[in-house]
Amino acid sequence: MLLGRDTILARCHELARAIAAEYTAQPPCIVAVLEGARTFTEQLTKLLPGRPRYHEVRASSYGAGTVSSGKVVVTGSAPPVAGQRVLLVEDIVDTGRTIDKLRAWLLELGAVDVRVATLLSKPSRRVVTVPLDYVGFEIPDEFVIGYGMDYAGKYRELPDVVIYQPQHAEAGGEGSAG
Numbered sequence: 001m002l003l004g005r006d007t008i009l010a011r012c013h014e015l016a017r018a019i020a021a022e023y024t025a026q027p028p029c030i031v032a033v034l035e036g037a038r039t040f041t042e043q044l045t046k047l048l049p050g051r052p053r054y055h056e057v058r059a060s061s062y063g064a065g066t067v068s069s070g071k072v073v074v075t076g077s078a079p080p081v082a083g084q085r086v087l088l089v090e091d092i093v094d095t096g097r098t099i100d101k102l103r104a105w106l107l108e109l110g111a112v113d114v115r116v117a118t119l120l121s122k123p124s125r126r127v128v129t130v131p132l133d134y135v136g137f138e139i140p141d142e143f144v145i146g147y148g149m150d151y152a153g154k155y156r157e158l159p160d161v162v163i164y165q166p167q168h169a170e171a172g173g174e175g176s177a178g
């Protein structure tokens with residue numbers, strides 16, 4: 001196990017306090033990057049004061065593998081963020097391509113500013129320099145699953161963040177490394 005649920009929860013409390021200190025006038029407009037950030041966003045939102053507006057965008061670059069394809073695919077309609085201060089919430093920032101693309105898109109859509117909260121960051125993998133305002137944990141270059149994060153669509157429901165091992169596929173009994 002890399003990060004247990006209690007450790008994650010404690011860090012979420014700290015991040016929520018830091019976020020609340022920034023958005024004193026009104027809560028940020030939260031934009032969750034699905035699918036992976038759903039669990040983290042739900043937890044963070046519960047801990048923030050007020051009732052933040054909430055939107056979802058879908059971006060994917062991994063498909064069924066453990067290595068980013070390098071091509072970020074954004075699907076779905078544009079969130080109504082014009083005039084809003086946006087908090088973009090990610091589960092993990094790896095190369096930085098996804099956040100870079102979404103941040104630019106949200107600013108084009110008229111967001112006043114875009115800050116980024118991510119549960120995990122892999123600094124050693126960065127290809128694009130992106131400002132990260134709230135980082136839960138910096139982790140080594142390992143493929144992780146659980147707490148919303150998947151391998152080929154599986155393991156998102158695991159309560160802890162764990163490093164993916166080939167035996168996960170064997171234990172799961174369905175499918176294999178894609």
Ligand code: PRP
Nearest residue numbers: 034035036060061062094095096097098
């Ligand atoms: C993951 C993660 C980020 C992105 C980070 O998404 O949720 O959105 O990759 O990688 P990057 O910094 O190299 O762009 P994924 O493609 O696994 O889609 P998912 O969240 O739907 O599982």
